[in-house]
Amino acid sequence: MPVPPAGQKFRHVLFSSLVALFAVAPLSVPTTTLDAAAAASPPGARPVASLTADNPLAGRHWGVYRGPLEHSWRAYRTASGAQRTQLAKIALRPKATWFGHWLRTDRVHKNVAEYVANSQHGDPEALVQMAVFALQPWEGEACDRLPSTAEQNTYKQWVDQVAAGIGQAHVALVLQPDAPFALCAPHGSDVFLDLMRYATERFAGQPNTSVYIEAGAADWLRDDVSKALKILLPAGIRSARGFALNSTHYDSTERQVRFAAAISQALAARGIPGKYAVVNTAQNGKPFTGYEYDGPNYDNARACADRDDARCVTLGIPPTTDVADPAWGLPSDAAAAASAYVDAYLWFGRPWLYNQAQGWDQQRALSIARSTPYPGP
Template identity: 30%
Template sequence: MRRLNHALAVLAVLGLAAGCSSAHGRADTASDTGDDTTKAGYAAGSPFWVDPESSAAQQARLWEQQDRDDDVELIRRIADRPAALWPPGETDPAPTVRAAASAASEEGKTAVFVAYNIPHRDCGQHSAGGSQDADAYREWIGQFADALGEAEALVVLEPDAVAHMVDGCTPGEYHAEREQLLSEAITRLKQQPNTKVYLDAGNADWIREPDKLVEPLRRVGIEQADGFALNVSNFQTDDETTEYGVRLAEALGGKHFVIDTSRNGNGPLPGVWCNPPGRALGTPPTTQTGERTLDAYLWIKRPGESDGDCEGGPDAGRWWPEYALELARNAKD
């Protein structure tokens, strides 16, 4: 089966994958694509799976029917490149995870996911929500992990969760439980034989001093993870984020990391973190980073999905074709 089942297609159309946000510059994927930017070549040679039923892919098919050739060419810059899947937090994630993992395995690819359902998620901002309580989260992450099976997978774990404890946004009474849940989640996901886990660690413009993240990351079990993730859903440049990541990696004893480059082609817009205008797609997903501890540039945020109800955008995680076109139009490649 090369195409996802109907349930996953519906999710892609509706844009139900959650986003994440923060007033500190967060808003709600790893491959080797080289420089080939032909339609068939965006993901050529990539070890990562491209979702054939993503919102961008469906938009491309719709515009093809409408003879919007220029827009189709632009949106293919998104549709034909690998991006992470954000399985639903409100329901059982297994159907989404299992379908993607199965499709990726059939193609000999690695599926990239984001696990984003920690209790008290996003401090009540645009992507507020998460599991009802600790037991519900344990059940959810267990369903997620079971559905991965033996497939090659990469999971970015809980954007914002650690940084929101460090900056004080998440109330102190929730910290001990969150640390325990994150530690358990890493352990559970790593029980799957071919799953890599990267724990989110915010971005370079949020927790400005990476040393402040070292002990919190250790408390939640970063040693058991494959590494940490930076710039998820944000716009900080590759150079700034890499420098920050190297410093944090050294402080963690050489831990590796990945960077979200999905929308950082023009860098950040000062003072605007939610759907900032004038942004661009960043470095296409690749494992050729030139930095020993930087495992990959990823498109973790799915380009074209809204950060939230701001700057004219729909709710967090909803597909916004006009914004997607702007990102692609402004991209350098």
């Protein structure tokens, strides 16, 4: 199957222009009850538990895709010895494969259906994870021009085909990583957000699909809840399970949890309660912010050399709904906030790819696997 084309590099000027300092209100954490943990999982998928209400990601096996779309699986299969052991830390984890415009509209239904079947391994109750990244233009180009009528129609047709491919599968779907680029549309247009709303409502209409609309990262938006709401409200958060944070950034899990709590509270204050977050932890094992980074290429920031290295990229908390586990080292108030407002820590980032988009980087993958402070599967 096709793989994504080269993505555009992160632009620090856009990072600066899309954020503003904002004081986050103190958290008020409601009491929640513990869901039962899942039964024993197949290889590569851990049992999961949750404290958030009626968490659709909890209490089921998490499928691990083992096919041609997944770069790490191909590398793992051909590796041996110590390298195979290290690559297992990536390949055998449940994670979200990205689906985008590089997959043709007349084939993406089949692509998605095959991905779902492969991920579930014969278990229709297994959770499948995916990210949808199909808006055109996007990234920096989204600040320069709006999609044509033809591009808008193609996007909607493509979304319809993806939804058909999902069918009744249990899916956690992250919608449009790097969504803050929608805020820099020319003339303040909402066309990107309108298209995201279409996708949110279409995917949420599937019987077992949980949609999480991407809202950037706490460091990207400088903890400014109002910026997040400018994405989530017009993008259809009322129809979604919740929102996603930290897709392409390396900011700390603790900070994302606090930001998630503030966003959820702000949504509830606007009459939209019960919205939960998923946080990408694939690449923030040694967290740092976008404005702390002083290297030449933020999208391909330096991989950690070893476990003692800092302000570098390495694998973070393994995918789980046990978001308040003491093993993650969160302060008690942040752990309580995670229990109340976060459905899961997921891996929907791709730090093992060059520029997070441009193909498998074997040495980078080995570096982030060797240096992670967290155990393998």
